[in-house]
Amino acid sequence: xxxxxxxxxxxxxxxxxxxxxxxxxxxxxxxxxxxxxxxxxxxxxxxxxxxxxxxxxxxxxxxxxxxxxxxxxxxxxxxxxxxxxxxxxxxxxxxxxxxxxxxxxxxxxxxxxxxxxxxxxxxxxxxxxxxxxxxxxxxxxxxxxxxxxxxxxxxxxxxxxxxxxxxxxxxxxxxxxxxxxxxxxxxxxxxxxxxxxxxxxxxxxxxxxxxxxxxxxxxxxxxxxxxxxxxxxxxxxxxxxxxxxxxxxxxxxxxxxxxxxxxxxxx
Numbered sequence: 001x002x003x004x005x006x007x008x009x010x011x012x013x014x015x016x017x018x019x020x021x022x023x024x025x026x027x028x029x030x031x032x033x034x035x036x037x038x039x040x041x042x043x044x045x046x047x048x049x050x051x052x053x054x055x056x057x058x059x060x061x062x063x064x065x066x067x068x069x070x071x072x073x074x075x076x077x078x079x080x081x082x083x084x085x086x087x088x089x090x091x092x093x094x095x096x097x098x099x100x101x102x103x104x105x106x107x108x109x110x111x112x113x114x115x116x117x118x119x120x121x122x123x124x125x126x127x128x129x130x131x132x133x134x135x136x137x138x139x140x141x142x143x144x145x146x147x148x149x150x151x152x153x154x155x156x157x158x159x160x161x162x163x164x165x166x167x168x169x170x171x172x173x174x175x176x177x178x179x180x181x182x183x184x185x186x187x188x189x190x191x192x193x194x195x196x197x198x199x200x201x202x203x204x205x206x207x208x209x210x211x212x213x214x215x216x217x218x219x220x221x222x223x224x225x226x227x228x229x230x231x232x233x234x235x236x237x238x239x240x241x242x243x244x245x246x247x248x249x250x251x252x253x254x255x256x257x258x259x260x261x262x263x264x265x266x267x
Contacts, residue, residue, distance in 0.1 A: 008038045009220065013227025015065060018255065021236035022180075022242075027064050027228050028159035032113065033258050035220060037265075038042040045207050048215075050106035050113075052208060054158030055198030055215035056224075061160045064228040065187030071236030077181025078172070083189075085140070086147040086165075090189050093151020098194045101156040102201025102215065107266065113157045114262035116164070121255035123167050126228045137172055151188070155194040161189030163255065180239055 012034040016027025035053035044052065072078055101109055137143040150164045156162070162183030169179035195216060202214030211219040242250075 004041055005038060006223075008034050009223040010227065013224045014231050016224065017228035017231030017259055018062070018235040018238075019069075022047040022239050022250070027232075028061055028157065029059060029067065029117070029163055029254060029258055030226075031224060032158045033261060034241050036110070040164045044209055047171075048205070048207050050109040051102060051198065051202065051215045052212065052217050054101060054109060054156070055195060055202065055221045056160035056217045058155070058194040058198065059216050059221045060135045060224045060228055060233065061191035062195065064232050065160060065184055065191060065223045067229045067237055068184040068233040069181075069188070071233045072181030072184050072239075075177075075236075075240055075241070077178050078185050079182045081183055082169075082174075083185055085137070085143050086150075086186065087189055089144040089147030090151040090186060092191060093148040093153075094155045094190050094193045095151075095197060097152035097155025098197025098199060101150075102198050109156055109265055110262055112153065116153055116157060117255045118259035120163055120167055121175065121252045121259060124170075125249065125252035125256070136174075137256070147224070151190060154190045155197065158191055158194075162187070166251065177239060181236075184236075204228070 010025075012031045019027055019030055032053045034052075036049055039049035039052055040046070062187040069078065106267065112223055123191055137146070145167055150168065153164060154160065160183065162180065165183045165186055166176070166179045169182065172174055174182075199214030199216050202212070202216070205215070208215065209219075211217060
């Protein structure tokens with residue numbers, strides 16, 4: 001069991017960090033399912049394991065986003081005007097999503113993760129390169145609603161926001177590389193309040209694994225953070241050297257595989 005734990009943390013940390021820099025997803029798209037299945041191997045109840053995985057993933061995203069943001073900022077790939085527009089609705093959405101996620105059955109979070117990941121993968125895979133609806137958001141209402149959606153769902157999935165914000169921004173005409181860089185910064189807005197929300201809603205809940213505060217497991221976070229921080233800059237470097245379509249396909253493949261694995265577990 002110890003070997004399983006170490007191997008899973010190394011895998012999740014390295015791949016999660018690479019994806020954080022490469023795709024702006026904060027690594028959660030890898031960390032959540034890996035932790036979910038590791039916790040299952042340790043006998044954590046299925047109603048709790050997804051909550052612990054989500055909370056721990058959000059905590060690691062705080063550190064990962066810091067490294068990824070610095071790398072993308074050096075390349076001028078962060079849209080700070082967009083962050084000002086999206087910041088408040090995303091924050092409100094995260095508060096709502098973390099409170100709901102910490103209260104419902106953990107299998108609901110698993111279903112949300114699987115459905116949203118599959119939808120986003122299909123969108124990125126099937127949409128033609130360069131296709132878009134507008135050159136930027138048509139108005140503030142659309143921007144606010146989309147930001148609220150990103151915050152709620154990201155908090156329930158334990159992801160940094162890139163999983164949703166990258167395809168949304170691409171659809172509204174934002175360059176894929178700037179979308180990825182901005183998504184890395186959005187990870188801060190999602191991860192900090194999201195982690196606090198899951199800590200508060202998990203206090204005193206029986207059946208949590210050792211070394212947990214609320215639903216946040218410090219043992220897993222301590223193992224993951226150094227690895228994700230070390231590999232995120234490499235992912236960010238790759239994001240600025242790969243062709244746009246290759247970047248989109250990479251994004252879609254990882255999301256699709258993750259979603260299918262989650263559906264198999266639910267069934």
